[in-house]
Amino acid sequence: MKKIVWTVCFLWILGMTSNPVLAGEKRVEEKIVRLSPEILQEFEIRLERARLRSMPRVVELPAEVVADPDRVVHVVPVVAGFVRQTLKRWGDRVKSGEVLAVLDSPELADLKSSYLIARTRLRLARELFRREKILWEKKITSEESFLRAQQDLELARIQVQTLIQKLLTLGFSPENIGELENGKRPLGRYELRSPISGIIVEKHLSRGEMATPSRVAFQIADLSEVWVLVSVYRNWLPEVREGQRVRVDFGHGIPAREGRIDYVNPILREDTRSARARIRLANPDGRLRPGLLARARIEIGRKKVLAVPESALQRLEGRTVIFVREKEGFVARPVKIGRREEGWVEILSGLSPGEIYVARGALTLRAELERENLGEGHSH
Incomplete structure (x- = not known):
């Protein structure tokens, strides 16, 4: 009887477990x-x-938007001066050559004065040389006087050319230099101009303070093209190569973008032990801002x-x-x-x-x- 009871129980349990x-x-x-x-x-x-x-076989890795270092400039005055006027503010869009600020520079005034004096001396030296040459040809003056006048003329020319090169180094065009003698502009006026078109992302300049070449006045970034740097961990380094297709998802309502890896840094970062792969993306609408985090989906093959x-x-x-x-x-x-x-x-x-x-x-x-x-x- 016991055997029958055990058999029934076993079958009941088996039926319970076999029913999904x-x-x-x-x-x-x-x-x-x-x-x-x-x-x-x-x-x-x-x-x-x-x-x-x-x-496609796809690996998803973290990424970050950064500015192209070659498209970011630090604007500094090449001469020291007091800030008379600031024309641009943080966040303003500027064009290449646009004036950012105006400085009054005693150093620049001295340089321009030296140039004007050198120009005057050159005119006098040229006139004296012309007269000495005529007198020497008529045997009225000595050869020594003629040669001295010729030497003074060459020295005056060298002095003028040296000062012109200094002014050109400061950003003055030949036309600007030619206008110095008309006296229409203050000699100490220095216009700080933007070397590129972009957005002012930093400003360290206030009216009335002293601006010097040792301190950055403006930082300007051209964000029409940005980099996306992908962190490639060690286990994926053999799979990630230049030329591979990448889809970058940014979230926050920003449409995904597609590009290709154009460079993989061979040096691993010490903090994460990962390499960085670079993707260049056009950014005409400016929605890809440096610092924005993203996810990069890299196609590493097909299966x-x-x-x-x-x-x-x-x-x-x-x-x-x-x-x-x-x-x-x-x-x-x-x-x-x-x-x-x-x-x-x-x-x-x-x-x-x-x-x-x-x-x-x-x-x-x-x-x-x-x-x-x-x-x-x-x-x-």
Whole structure:
């Protein structure tokens, strides 16, 4: 009798564990959806045979937007002077050559005065040389006087050329230098100009203070093109190379951008032990701001996988399903999905190559199945 009781208990326990519902396994009940060819055509339901497709192998890595160092300039005055006027503020857009501030520079006034004096001496030396030459040719004056006048003329020319080079170094054009003798502009006036077009991102200049070449007055950045630096960890370094396609997701309502890696730094950073890969991106609207964090999806190769279009996937009873055609009709079969790329989804389990599934129009089948579950549907 005991043996019979133990046998019954064992069979009861076995039945409990073999029942997926009682054992706690969540699954979609396999109900058949039958649709006629006319309905399939009317609702534009497209069937396809499951097959392997080439999908990109993608690695996702953290990235950051930074300004191109070659497009960032620190503007400093080349002479010391008191700030008379500041014409631009933080955040202003400027063009190349535009005046940022005006300085009164005693140093510049002395240099211009020296130039004007040298020009006067050159005119006198030229006139004296002309007279001495005439007198020497007529044997009225000595050769020594003639040679002295010639030497003075050459020294005056050298002095003028030296001062012209100094003024050119300070940013004055030959036209500006030629205007010095008309006396229309103060000799100490120095205009600090922008060397590039861009945005003023820093300003360290106030009216009345002394500006010197040792201190940055403005920082200007041209953000029409920016860099995206991707942190490439050591385990991915053998896979990441120049020329690979990258999709950069910024979030915050900023559209994703695509580009290619144009440089991978061979030196690892000490703090993270990662290398940096660079992507150059055009930034005409200025939405890519330095410091913005992003995620870079780098295509490191391609692989054959079983994949279906995203339109084939439906959610039913909390599970992801695909409607697969079987002998009696269509069955909502749960599947396990992998990567999503280019409108396709990798299927890890639940579907086999060669099986026929609903690639488009699966929503119609799901609605039909839900109606049947509610007792309101009908079969076609």
